[in-house]
Amino acid sequence: MSNIITVKDMCLWYGEHQALKNVNIEIPEKSITAFIGPSGCGKSTFLKTLNRMNDLIPGVKITGDICYEGTDIFAKDVDVNNLRKEIGMVFQKPNPFPMSIYDNIAYGPRTHGITNKMQLDDIVERALRDAAIWDEVKDRLKKNALGMSGGQQQRLCIARALAVQPKILLMDEPTSALDPISTSRIEELVTELKEKYTIVMVTHNMQQAVRVSDYTAFFLLGELVEFSKTDDIFSQPQDKRTEDYITGRFG
Amino acid sequence: MLNQSLSKKRKSFEVLMKALMAVSVGLTAALVLFLLVYVLMRGIPNITWELLSSKPSYLTERIGILPDILNTVYIVLATLLLVLPLGVGAAIYLTEYASNKKVVGIIEYAAETLSGIPSIIYGLVGMLLFSNSMGTCLMAGALTLVIMNLPTIMRTTQESLKTVPQSYREGAFGLGAGKWRVVRTVVLPGCVDGVITGCILSVGRILGESAALLFTAGFAHAVNGLIDGLAAPGATLTVALYVYAKEQGEFGVAFAIAAILMVLTVLINFAASLVQKYFAKRRSL
Numbered sequence A: 001m002s003n004i005i006t007v008k009d010m011c012l013w014y015g016e017h018q019a020l021k022n023v024n025i026e027i028p029e030k031s032i033t034a035f036i037g038p039s040g041c042g043k044s045t046f047l048k049t050l051n052r053m054n055d056l057i058p059g060v061k062i063t064g065d066i067c068y069e070g071t072d073i074f075a076k077d078v079d080v081n082n083l084r085k086e087i088g089m090v091f092q093k094p095n096p097f098p099m100s101i102y103d104n105i106a107y108g109p110r111t112h113g114i115t116n117k118m119q120l121d122d123i124v125e126r127a128l129r130d131a132a133i134w135d136e137v138k139d140r141l142k143k144n145a146l147g148m149s150g151g152q153q154q155r156l157c158i159a160r161a162l163a164v165q166p167k168i169l170l171m172d173e174p175t176s177a178l179d180p181i182s183t184s185r186i187e188e189l190v191t192e193l194k195e196k197y198t199i200v201m202v203t204h205n206m207q208q209a210v211r212v213s214d215y216t217a218f219f220l221l222g223e224l225v226e227f228s229k230t231d232d233i234f235s236q237p238q239d240k241r242t243e244d245y246i247t248g249r250f251g
Numbered sequence B: 001m002l003n004q005s006l007s008k009k010r011k012s013f014e015v016l017m018k019a020l021m022a023v024s025v026g027l028t029a030a031l032v033l034f035l036l037v038y039v040l041m042r043g044i045p046n047i048t049w050e051l052l053s054s055k056p057s058y059l060t061e062r063i064g065i066l067p068d069i070l071n072t073v074y075i076v077l078a079t080l081l082l083v084l085p086l087g088v089g090a091a092i093y094l095t096e097y098a099s100n101k102k103v104v105g106i107i108e109y110a111a112e113t114l115s116g117i118p119s120i121i122y123g124l125v126g127m128l129l130f131s132n133s134m135g136t137c138l139m140a141g142a143l144t145l146v147i148m149n150l151p152t153i154m155r156t157t158q159e160s161l162k163t164v165p166q167s168y169r170e171g172a173f174g175l176g177a178g179k180w181r182v183v184r185t186v187v188l189p190g191c192v193d194g195v196i197t198g199c200i201l202s203v204g205r206i207l208g209e210s211a212a213l214l215f216t217a218g219f220a221h222a223v224n225g226l227i228d229g230l231a232a233p234g235a236t237l238t239v240a241l242y243v244y245a246k247e248q249g250e251f252g253v254a255f256a257i258a259a260i261l262m263v264l265t266v267l268i269n270f271a272a273s274l275v276q277k278y279f280a281k282r283r284s285l
């Protein structure tokens, strides 16, 4: 299996504060990678670096290399909007736009120049089907997305991200704001999605990491402590700190 | 014993304070009511169709306020047309694009200060800046009002821009939208209420303005079309009120105008609260 993202010696500072220290990781294609670690260890920061969402925060300084499909994402000729089209993102709190369900899904494709109504209809349906929410919303596509339940909103956001046909989907604690049923639906969905997409997700829930992910990365205080197959890391962690964390001795 | 007298003292103090506050509330209400009723009672009987639909003529000694009504409409239109793009544009730039927070802070502080300056000073500056070059005319008045209302529009727009959740912006950027697309599609629709509120407040201020306009727009009473009107001197209703009361002793006409302005002000405040309620409801959806 080939690696879609390769990170070499990456450090990140928020002003004076160093949030990531010498991170090296290779994320395999068409698989699910989970980031775990105690609060404040830099999981979200690292995730947001992968599609350069950190560009939006003033005072962020990054060193090291991140390659996506062999190209340096910080190179001058990289169009950051295209990068984010390829590497989509789903946020911790569902954040549908205050517009209709249809317009939410069509937002991305429209952004990238698709205006043909039939083509859009098609994309919207496919994205909603892929996100396993089509049956619930197909009769109310013109209704405001803010009127949906939290779990539906999150699946809508996943559909919205899928609609631009990304290669990678970054998910920052996508189920932390949801009830158990919505959570398991999204977990199922994620496992299906890895057929077509590479998924990187942050989670605070060890069981979730075990259930859905193929690889797990453990972060601590801005360092990537350990990264390997999920089965391995949870059955025989190499690092003492990983062991302490997954057995619940701290964090 | 001691305790009891203390609590008695406290109680009577409470009662006294309550009474004092009740009196001040009563006085305030009575004053507002008196003003309203007095102006309406003296004004309404003088409002006739002839007054509203004609212009003043020295030959027939007839007084009409049609030109003043038209001038008011023209000046409101011209001012809003200019101040809206400027104010909204500035607000968007400051909240969405500007990266130097210090400069933004200084500009916001300046805007805050600017909106507290007595309007007569705007009039003075407007006279030197505009009337001296283009002559005393409605346009010079409108330009002065633009400067005066710019901070209002800018601040109300900015305030409502700040209420647009950051998560919308992140969501849009995350889909690969560029800055301008994010602003146009998810930020601007969220600040419409601020813009409308700013507009309504500004219209209220323009209606009430006299000092700044006396210097810049003059007090002629000719009936003109929009374009000619802007190029010619003219009085708005408020300025006309001043002129009729002070220069000509026509108190009947003055009170008629006062009544009209009062009703307009009430309507504007009502509209402002309606808009706010409407958007508050839409937001909580």
Ligand SMILES: Nc1ncnc2c1ncn2[C@@H]1O[C@H](COP(=O)(O)OP(=O)(O)OP(=O)(O)O)[C@@H](O)[C@H]1O
Pocket (backbone or CB within 6 Å): A014, A017, A019, A037, A038, A039, A040, A041, A042, A043, A044, A045, A046, A057
């Ligand atoms: N915008 C920011 N400005 C400055 N410091 C930040 C910013 N965002 C995060 N940090 C800091 O960087 C460190 C890592 O934060 P990050 O949000 O990546 O942690 P996390 O692992 O995602 O935590 P959690 O599990 O609570 O979400 C923290 O110390 C945090 O205080």
Ligand SMILES: [Mg+2]
Pocket (backbone or CB within 6 Å): A043, A044, A045, A172, A202
């Ligand atoms: Mg986080």
